[in-house]
Amino acid sequence: MKFLSFFFQVACVALLIIACNNTSISPEISNTSDETCVQNYNPNQDYFPEKATVKYARGFSVEYQNNYKIVTVKNPWQDAKTSFKYVLVECGTPAPEGFKETEIITVPVNTVASLSTTHLPHLAKLKVVDKLVGISNLKIVNTPEVVEKIKAGKVVELGNNVNVERLLELNPNLVTTYGTGNPQTDSHPKLLEAGLKVVINAEYMENTPLGRAEWLKFTSTFFNQEDIAEKEFNQIVSKYQKIAAKTKSIGKRPKVFTGFNFKGTWYIPGCKSYAAKYLADAGAELVCSEDSSGSKPSSFEDVFERAATADYWLNVSQSWQSLKDVITADSRYGDFQAVKKNNVFNNNARLNENGGNDYWEGGISNPDVILADLIKIFHPELLPNHQLFFYQKLN
Numbered sequence: 555m556k557f558l559s560f561f562f563q564v565a566c567v568a569l570l571i572i573a574c575n576n577t578s579i580s581p582e583i584s585n586t587s588d589e590t591c592v593q594n595y596n597p598n599q600d601y602f603p604e605k606a607t608v609k610y611a612r613g614f615s616v617e618y619q620n621n622y623k624i625v626t627v628k629n630p631w632q633d634a635k636t637s638f639k640y641v642l643v644e645c646g647t648p649a650p651e652g653f654k655e656t657e658i659i660t661v662p663v664n665t666v667a668s669l670s671t672t673h674l675p676h677l678a679k680l681k682v683v684d685k686l687v688g689i690s691n692l693k694i695v696n697t698p699e700v701v702e703k704i705k706a707g708k709v710v711e712l713g714n715n716v717n718v719e720r721l722l723e724l725n726p727n728l729v730t731t732y733g734t735g736n737p738q739t740d741s742h743p744k745l746l747e748a749g750l751k752v753v754i755n756a757e758y759m760e761n762t763p764l765g766r767a768e769w770l771k772f773t774s775t776f777f778n779q780e781d782i783a784e785k786e787f788n789q790i791v792s793k794y795q796k797i798a799a800k801t802k803s804i805g806k807r808p809k810v811f812t813g814f815n816f817k818g819t820w821y822i823p824g825c826k827s828y829a830a831k832y833l834a835d836a837g838a839e840l841v842c843s844e845d846s847s848g849s850k851p852s853s854f855e856d857v858f859e860r861a862a863t864a865d866y867w868l869n870v871s872q873s874w875q876s877l878k879d880v881i882t883a884d885s886r887y888g889d890f891q892a893v894k895k896n897n898v899f900n901n902n903a904r905l906n907e908n909g910g911n912d913y914w915e916g917g918i919s920n921p922d923v924i925l926a927d928l929i930k931i932f933h934p935e936l937l938p939n940h941q942l943f944f945y946q947k948l949n
Contacts, residue, residue: 590662591646597621601644604781610791611768613756616775621647623661625775630756631735632848638754642775659751662778663727669716669741671910673730673755674700675919676773679786685777687724688712694910716741718748728776730755761847762831763921764791770919793922794835800936801837801929808932811841811861811892812869815884820857821849829869832921836928837936838866854886866931867892870948872902872911877948896949899931903946913944 592601601621608615617624627638642661643649649658667688668674674697677683683699688710695701703709712721721729729752733740745752753776757769767790774783810833813821823829824846833840841861843850861867867890874880880887880898887893901924904912917924927945930937 592621592644593646595621595647601647602778602780604778604784606771606775606780606783608768608771610762610764611757611760611772612765613759614769614772616771619650622650623775625753625772627754627756627772629759630733630754631759634735640753644778657746657751657753659728659753659776661776663751663776665724665726666728666730666776667710667712667721667724667726669712669729669731670755671695671697671915672757672918673773675916676770679770679919680774680777680779680782682777682779687726688721690714690716693908694906696904696906696910696912696915716745718744721745721750722748725750727751728753730773732756732758757918761826761828763828763835763924764794766828766918767921790920790922794925797922797925797929797937798835801835801933804837804933807837807839808865809841809861809863810838810866810868810932811857811864812867813857814870815854815857816871818853819851820854822852822857823849832925832928835925836932838928838932854884858886858889861890861892863891865892865895866897866899868899868931868945869901870898872900872905872909874900874948875902880948896947898948899945900948901945903942903944917944 597620599620602618602623605618606616613627613629615626615628621644623642625640625642630636630638639656641650641653641656641658643658645660645662664685665687666685668686669690671694674695677686678697678699683703686700686703686709689695690712691714692704692709692711695704710720710724729745729750731742731752731754733742733754737743742752742754755769755772757766760766768787770787771780771783774780812823812829822843823840824844825842826845826847827842827849830840830842841864843852870880871883874883877893877896877898880893892898901913902911923943926937926940927942930940930942931945
């Protein structure tokens with residue numbers, strides 16, 4: 555009897571070990587037993603009837619095959635010498651051959667961690683916030699659907715310097731992040747090394763408002779929600795173009811400068827930059843540096859020489875809430891005509907209690923609202939019923 559008891563205990567332990575080992579392995583391609591996956595694969599069937607079409611964004615492309623998509627990020631950061639390619643395979647179908655060096659991701663993903671707040675409005679528009687499991691910093695979030703989930707304790711904070719161990723515990727199907735080209739600060743190399751599925755969103759490299767907003771379609775490809783993305787983005791384009799059309803016949807365009815002096819350096823946006831496009835569509839003229847999409851470091855004296863008589867001053871320090879704050883920071887600011895005429899507007903009207911600015915979160919995905927704000931500032935008669943949303947006047 556003792557022998558039988560001992561044999562039974564050993565058998566139980568062995569079965570337990572086998573079970574644990576079996577459940578610890580996550581296959582690269584989802585098991586076809588999942589009821590949401592393809593059950594009977596047909597190589598001739600098109601599994602992506604709804605497709606994304608990229609019109610304004612220059613930084614990514616999507617190519618469709620029957621059971622997989624190839625998503626390419628062409629320009630992940632400034633002066634990048636590399637691009638990133640992702641092969642998105644429909645769950646329950648075989649991965650294609652010839653992509654040994656390419657990241658293969660099963661779609662639709664069921665769990666996602668986001669390391670940038672700019673990605674969160676995408677999840678809300680695509681109605682997949684329920685799949686969000688982790689964020690780098692919970693305190694600065696403004697997207698209402700995500701804030702609600704945070705309050706319910708259903709999202710894990712991963713830290714600005716990403717806690718890889720915590721992320722591995724969550725084991726999301728996908729991690730969305732961004733890159734700068736600096737291996738010391740970029741998170742994606744170490745996350746890839748840890749075995750996580752990581753994609754780079756490079757929306758910030760786009761130099762037009764609609765180009766940045768169209769990265770909604772990039773996110774949609776990982777959830778098979780291209781139909782929703784197309785509908786949402788088309789509505790944004792329609793509203794943006796309708797508002798922009800109001801300034802086409804404007805004769806007098808006010809002169810505008812942006813930014814502020816920080817530790818002896820004042821960055822002036824290029825004449826083909828994101829800011830320049832916004833202001834041109836809003837019926838204004840930007841004091842810009844050169845024919846580029848980037849920005850140029852300048853001195854206070856250089857900016858003053860070029861912008862002393864400008865009509866408006868926008869996008870100043872996020873901590874400035876009044877003209878007193880402006881003058882306190884540097885008394886020389888009082889010599890600008892825009893300050894004298896009380897024409898200083900800041901894009902910090904929607905700061906949460908921890909300083910998270912919705913202009914750089916919800917604003918990226920809703921460029922029509924930002925454009926309406928700008929037109930209201932420069933040409934209020936064109937939008938008499940619009941109330942400033944992302945901007946506020948500093949009094």
